[in-house]
Structure formats: structure tokens, C-alpha cells
Amino acid sequence: MKEACGVFAVYAPGRVVSHLTFDGLYALQHRGQESAGMAVSDGSLVTVLKDMGLVASVFDERKLSGLSGHLAIGHTRYSTHGKSDWMNAQPIYLSSPMIPGGFAMAHNGNLTNTEELADRAGMLPGIGLADSGVVAELILQHHVVDPTLSSVDLTPTLSKVLPWVEGAYSLVFLDANRVYGIRDPNGFRPLCIGRLGPEEAPEGWVFASESPALDVVGATYVREVAPGELVTADADGLHSIQLLPAAVERLCIFEFVYFARPDSILHGKEIHGTRRRMGELLAAQSPVKADLVMGVPDSGVPAAEGFARASGIPYGQGLVKNRYIGRTFIAPDQTSRANGVRRKLNPLRENIAGKRLVVVDDSIVRGTTTKAIVQMLRDSGAAEVHLRISSPPFKWPCYYGIDTPNRDELLAANSTIEEIRQFLGADSIGYISLANLRLAVGKTDEGLCDACLTGTYPVPVKLRGADAVATSDVTATKVPTLLAQGAE
Ligand code: AMP
Numbered sequence: 001m002k003e004a005c006g007v008f009a010v011y012a013p014g015r016v017v018s019h020l021t022f023d024g025l026y027a028l029q030h031r032g033q034e035s036a037g038m039a040v041s042d043g044s045l046v047t048v049l050k051d052m053g054l055v056a057s058v059f060d061e062r063k064l065s066g067l068s069g070h071l072a073i074g075h076t077r078y079s080t081h082g083k084s085d086w087m088n089a090q091p092i093y094l095s096s097p098m099i100p101g102g103f104a105m106a107h108n109g110n111l112t113n114t115e116e117l118a119d120r121a122g123m124l125p126g127i128g129l130a131d132s133g134v135v136a137e138l139i140l141q142h143h144v145v146d147p148t149l150s151s152v153d154l155t156p157t158l159s160k161v162l163p164w165v166e167g168a169y170s171l172v173f174l175d176a177n178r179v180y181g182i183r184d185p186n187g188f189r190p191l192c193i194g195r196l197g198p199e200e201a202p203e204g205w206v207f208a209s210e211s212p213a214l215d216v217v218g219a220t221y222v223r224e225v226a227p228g229e230l231v232t233a234d235a236d237g238l239h240s241i242q243l244l245p246a247a248v249e250r251l252c253i254f255e256f257v258y259f260a261r262p263d264s265i266l267h268g269k270e271i272h273g274t275r276r277r278m279g280e281l282l283a284a285q286s287p288v289k290a291d292l293v294m295g296v297p298d299s300g301v302p303a304a305e306g307f308a309r310a311s312g313i314p315y316g317q318g319l320v321k322n323r324y325i326g327r328t329f330i331a332p333d334q335t336s337r338a339n340g341v342r343r344k345l346n347p348l349r350e351n352i353a354g355k356r357l358v359v360v361d362d363s364i365v366r367g368t369t370t371k372a373i374v375q376m377l378r379d380s381g382a383a384e385v386h387l388r389i390s391s392p393p394f395k396w397p398c399y400y401g402i403d404t405p406n407r408d409e410l411l412a413a414n415s416t417i418e419e420i421r422q423f424l425g426a427d428s429i430g431y432i433s434l435a436n437l438r439l440a441v442g443k444t445d446e447g448l449c450d451a452c453l454t455g456t457y458p459v460p461v462k463l464r465g466a467d468a469v470a471t472s473d474v475t476a477t478k479v480p481t482l483l484a485q486g487a488e
Pocket of ligand 1: 258296299300361362363364365366367368369370371402
């Protein structure tokens, strides 16, 4: 399963923006490890550099020093749509005589009406273009030239094109003179604003998927971009307009569970505390007698701390993670994925042998990793292994920016809880309830997308062929019917 991408934008005259963007992308590496890139403008010339690979392997000192300017955008990519190749690496750059200097765009999310948009853009079907490329093409084709303006401004174009676009997007753009940030009307994916310099005399502005990217460049967190809001930064400072009418906010619940860094601020709170609260609630909901609580590093650790605190069972480290392996081990098949666990995690036998363990992790998707972990703990002499998971069973594919396996590969989509326990080889298993998860996040009614847990898709998914059409009132039981019908 792949993650959402990371986006970054900076407007900062007098600063070396290529270095700031590098640092920002480095802080967002966990959101995408397939490709990285940035576009930098010096006010007239836009230069783009992107490649496959991690941020640190795409850029070096020499390349960064060739990227001069005072505004930039950047991207780390995990493909949810389109192939993982250079052509689809971002930022996407396009130019035309109508847009002197051209424009660049970077996208986090996944669109749900790409085919429709490609039709509108007159693009050939089946050429493997990513959804982001289609939006960029529409912007190029429908660019609105405002004769009263002396330089390019994409705002009128965005207000024309974005109402056609459906699904999840946090987008950043750059033209020769300005950076832009916008979130879709549901705000599926995060995007926040930071300020460089003091409040009385700002020296620049930063937009980023997550707040740690602001911290590393020395920016002060200001606020989240609101759903449907367009923010821009240029020589006149920061501007904001409500470009699209806001819908009910649907920030992805999995950002809280797994994706976002623990030091990210979402909905005004640090994620680490939210995850600890999940563990506390899980302990009350699914108690068990045990000797030690351990978290699966790194994502299970905050919830494990919370579980230990609430249950009174001592917390200890049971697995050591090789810090040189990324959070997601990209492996082509199930066997190498299972072997990948051994490369990534090693047991601390002293803490495990003879102990009744509570093992806390944030989620089970296919079950491959979890099964290998349980086996590893048993091989190290664990007396009992009790799994506690800080998200409810993951049953439905995501169409809003996470590349999830289809339903046949999602363990919880096809098994009862008891079957899952048996498959994983655990003594007991307890998942947090959706109500408790929402309580921990602080959104008990609306405000979140939980489609992967409930099958209720807030925005219709229009895919052609064998894929899906889901609508906002689709309930978990109705989706398979729609899947069977196929789309349009
Ligand atoms: P598995 O047991 O194979 O389903 O893997 C579960 C592990 O995958 C948990 O430790 C999760 O933290 C992790 N995980 C959850 N979502 C993702 C994702 N989108 N990409 C990579 N790993 C994930």
C-alpha cells in the first residue's frame, strides 16, 4: 500500500529557496518515496528538476545551486494514478505564449473523474497520463488572460477549471512571480501555511502538506488552508480567497492513524497526542492481562504508550527498527514483502522471552507484515501475543489519494475477526472502534473521511471499465452492487 504525496511551496525573496525546498521535501519524504522534484522561479525563468528516487538522491549541492530564484514548489511522489515513471514525476511544468514563463504544479491526492477531465481536454484515452497531468493540461488550454494585469495570474483560470475537478487534491502551483496553494472543497488531504520572519514584518511564506516541513525551514505555523480556499504569495504578501464553495470537511482519518508524522499539527493538535489517546481508549475498550506493552515501530509506538499508560502494564521496546530502511518497504511480491519485515525489524529477545505481550500497531492492511511480526515474537519466546490495533478493520479501497490494494487483498474485507486472529497467529486481537477513533481525533460526527473503514465514499468515484462508481449515500453493503454494475 502506498501513501499520499507531499507538496511544498515557498515565496521568500533573499533566501536560497532551492535549499529551503530541499529541506521541506526531506521532511515530507515519508509521504512519497518514488520520485522527487522542484520548480524554481527567479521572476522570469522557471527551472524544473525532478527524478525518480528519494529527495537526497535526486538533489545534491551542485544541482541545488543551479536552481536560483526566490520562489519554488516541490513534490515527493507515490503514485496513486498513472505509472511510476519519470514522465509522471512532479512538479509538472507547462508553458504557452499565453503564459509567459509557464507554470508548474504539484498534487497530493487522487481525482475521481479523470476520464471525464481527459475527454474535456481532448486527450487520448489510455496513454497512461496521471490525473495531475490532465488538470495541468486543462489549465493550459483554458488559461484566462486578464488584460488589466501586467503579469500572469492563474487565479481566474483556477476558478474556471477547478470546479470541473472532482476528488481529492491539495495542489501547489508556481508561475514566474507567485506561488499558490489550494485544497479541494472537502479538504481530503492536508495543507498548511507558515510564515518566515516576524509577524509584523513577514519575510516570506511557505505552504506544506505537513507542519514539520515548516519547522525545518524556520517558518512559523500559521494555520491550515481551508477546504476550497486558494492562498497565494507574491511580492505583495499573502492573499486568500474562497475559490470554491466549501463542502463538509473530509480530512482523511488515516492521516491521523498512520500517514502524518507524529510531530505534525492537524486540526490544531499534534498527532502524537491523538495517537496516544487512541491507545488509551483501546486499552479501556479491549483490556488484557499482560506483562509488557510494545509498539510496532514507528507507527504503533504512540498508541502503545497510551495503552500502557491507561492499562498500567509497563511499556517496553520489543522490536528494533533498522533506521536506514524507509517506513514503507517497497517490495514487488508477498514473499519479498514478508522477508522485508526481517530486514526492517529485529526482536529484542530479553524483553520478549517468556512474556505475555500486548503488541500495538496502527493498522492491518494485507496482514503480511503483522503475521511476520507475530511469528518473529513467538520465535523469540513470547508466551502470549495480544494484538491491539489503533484503527478499525481496513475494509475498503481508498480513491482519494492512497494507493490501497483492491478488496481481495484487504484482509479485513474478506475475514471475520476470529479468522484474522487465526491467520495472524495471535492469542487475541482487538481493534479500536470507529467511535473511539473519532473521539481520539476529536471529530465525533463529521469532518473526516473514513471510507476505507466504512465503505461510505463522500465523493462519487467515476472510473470507467471494470472499476467502481460509488456515491455519497453508498453504504458498505451497496458498494459491491455498484462495483458489479461497473461505471458509465
Ligand atoms: P500488513 O500487516 O502487511 O497489513 O501491514 C501493516 C503495517 O502496514 C502496519 O504496521 C502499518 O503501519 C503499515 N501501513 C499502514 N498503511 C500503510 C501504507 N499506506 N503504506 C505502507 N505501510 C502502511
